[in-house]
Amino acid sequence: MDAVDNSQRYHEIRPMPETPETDQLSSRVINVIAKTQRIPAESIAPDSTFNQLKIDSLDGINIIFALENEFGIEIPDEGINNMRSVREVTEGIEKLMAAKAQTTSPGAV
Amino acid sequence: MNRVAVTGLGLVCALGNNVEESWRRLLAGECRIAPLSDEGNPPYKFSKGAEAWGFRPHEHFSEKDLVMLERFAQLATVAAREAVGRSGLRFDRELADRTAVITGSSVGGQFSEEEGYQRLYREGNPRVAPLTIPRTMANAGASRISLEFGIHGPTYTVSTACSSSNHALGQAFWLVRGGAVRAAIAGGSEAVFAEGLLRAWEAMRVVSPDVCRPFSADRRGLSLGEGAGMLVLENWEHAHARGARVYGEIIGFGMSSDAHHLTQLCVDGPAKAMTWALQDARLSPERVGYINAHGTGTQANDTTETEAIRAVFNSYADKLLVSSTKSMHGHTLGAAGAIEAIATLLTLQHSQIPPTVNYTTPDPACNLDVVPNQARSAPVEIALSNTFAFGGLNASLIMKRFAG
Numbered sequence: 001m002d003a004v005d006n007s008q009r010y011h012e013i014r015p016m017p018e019t020p021e022t023d024q025l026s027s028r029v030i031n032v033i034a035k036t037q038r039i040p041a042e043s044i045a046p047d048s049t050f051n052q053l054k055i056d057s058l059d060g061i062n063i064i065f066a067l068e069n070e071f072g073i074e075i076p077d078e079g080i081n082n083m084r085s086v087r088e089v090t091e092g093i094e095k096l097m098a099a100k101a102q103t104t105s106p107g108a109v
Numbered sequence: 110m111n112r113v114a115v116t117g118l119g120l121v122c123a124l125g126n127n128v129e130e131s132w133r134r135l136l137a138g139e140c141r142i143a144p145l146s147d148e149g150n151p152p153y154k155f156s157k158g159a160e161a162w163g164f165r166p167h168e169h170f171s172e173k174d175l176v177m178l179e180r181f182a183q184l185a186t187v188a189a190r191e192a193v194g195r196s197g198l199r200f201d202r203e204l205a206d207r208t209a210v211i212t213g214s215s216v217g218g219q220f221s222e223e224e225g226y227q228r229l230y231r232e233g234n235p236r237v238a239p240l241t242i243p244r245t246m247a248n249a250g251a252s253r254i255s256l257e258f259g260i261h262g263p264t265y266t267v268s269t270a271c272s273s274s275n276h277a278l279g280q281a282f283w284l285v286r287g288g289a290v291r292a293a294i295a296g297g298s299e300a301v302f303a304e305g306l307l308r309a310w311e312a313m314r315v316v317s318p319d320v321c322r323p324f325s326a327d328r329r330g331l332s333l334g335e336g337a338g339m340l341v342l343e344n345w346e347h348a349h350a351r352g353a354r355v356y357g358e359i360i361g362f363g364m365s366s367d368a369h370h371l372t373q374l375c376v377d378g379p380a381k382a383m384t385w386a387l388q389d390a391r392l393s394p395e396r397v398g399y400i401n402a403h404g405t406g407t408q409a410n411d412t413t414e415t416e417a418i419r420a421v422f423n424s425y426a427d428k429l430l431v432s433s434t435k436s437m438h439g440h441t442l443g444a445a446g447a448i449e450a451i452a453t454l455l456t457l458q459h460s461q462i463p464p465t466v467n468y469t470t471p472d473p474a475c476n477l478d479v480v481p482n483q484a485r486s487a488p489v490e491i492a493l494s495n496t497f498a499f500g501g502l503n504a505s506l507i508m509k510r511f512a513g
Contacts, residue, residue: 057409058372061314077154077314077329 026090036066049085112345113285116353117196119188122336122438123159135463136484142320142332155316159334159439179218184337185250185298196341209290210264211281213273213297215443217247223305275446275496275504279362291344296447298337321406323433324479326472331405334439338447357454358509361390367501379417382503390507394422398489401453404433412474432480436466446496453494457510460488
């Protein structure tokens with residue numbers, strides 16, 4: 001068993017988010033994961049890994065699907081392999097949203 | 110215990126409309142995974158599949174028949190006709206009572222179901238086609254075959270996702286071997302190219318955006334295929350007495366459940382299925398020369414299957430020839446076991462190993478001789494065919510060359 005002792009994790013000092021936007025994005029990601037996994041959002045920290053949260057590949061597909069709906073983006077298969085923690089997911093989504101803004105902004109035709 | 114001869118083969122899939130055409134393409138290493146007839150709107154994330162390109166329903170069925178029969182049942186019937194035709198069996202009163210029909214299908218008649226939903230939910234029309242139930246039922250193929258040939262023995266359908274038709278063949282093998290029936294028409298069919306089903310596969314993220322490349326390091330998933338394979342299994346003495354042509358012999362079957370995870374593979378379950386099939390055939394592993402692998406072309410399947418084969422065959426695994434014909438006819442889900450059993454029997458009969466095509470780059474985690482890209486001549490006496498299904502259900506069938 002690779003049970004994780006979560007009791008300490010929640011009291012860890014979390015690194016300061018880089019920007020308020022990232023913080024907001026991160027909490028949206030956490031909410032999606034919490035809802036999909038049916039676990040309390042408080043049990044998820046910005047640097048929780050999927051392993052720690054006991055998220056397996058099938059759960060991962062569900063979460064990615066819910067994130068695509070939440071943010072109106074498409075996450076490519078290749079991207080999933082680099083999304084193994086809340087932080088990695090948040091960073092990945094940030095990039096995809098930036099790319100999307102670029103292609104849809106009227107000035108960037 | 111009776112010996113079990115295979116006296117009939119029938120095949121419809123991307124490779125061809127019959128056994129000969131399909132076998133020729135298997136040996137030529139022709140990948141029949143090509144752009145989909147309907148790319149979807151918006152397009153599916155995968156652009157290719159292995160449709161039964163040459164199958165024209167009207168060439169085989171009357172208009173009236175087509176009203177009753179969904180595509181998957183049409184495919185099953187046409188394959189059964191070829192298999193029974195090749196066997197030369199005539200179902201007189203006595204044999205008709207002692208013949209079984211056992212088919213495999215993962216999803217049954219998906220098109221009719223989706224048409225019904227379209228009327229109900231898109232058009233707001235509550236009047237769903239009256240034949241939706243008999244067209245959709247997973248046993249539609251088995252029932253049609255029984256009706257067409259007047260067969261009264263045990264007739265049923267196994268639905269265990271990608272192991273469906275391997276399980277069907279195993280059941281039929283055991284029924285004939287144990288003497289409950291004298292003959293069986295067994296196999297499976299699947300018609301997967303219905304929009305709702307394709308969207309569901311898309312969401313699962315296991316379909317390759319290009320073609321499937323089993324055991325190759327750059328593999329990116331499976332390619333969906335449709336088709337049917339049917340075999341006539343017959344009591345050895347019965348076949349011998351009537352001077353039947355024998356394509357090969359089925360000598361062992363094993364099945365297991367992972368009891369591990371709904372979709373994640375584990376090494377143990379597949380290894381158990383292979384081990385138990387060998388025990389069922391009373392064989393030592395070194396007697397096997399060829400494995401028709403499940404080989405879907407997903408990262409997880411191919412490494413896990415390699416590990417499982419190594420667990421069962423130990424160092425002898427290096428001497429095995431292992432290929433995935435899915436690289437040519439796609440993953441036909443509920444029909445996979447039957448189509449691949451036919452490929453395996455033809456491999457034994459002709460001493461020619463069909464290759465694993467689309468192979469570009471060796472993967473250290475799949476370090477078996479996978480007969481890359483080119484068919485190979487090699488006399489093989491005994492071969493094994495694997496299927497591993499979602500839900501953790503595994504099956505291995507062992508076949509032997511007929512040296513008559």
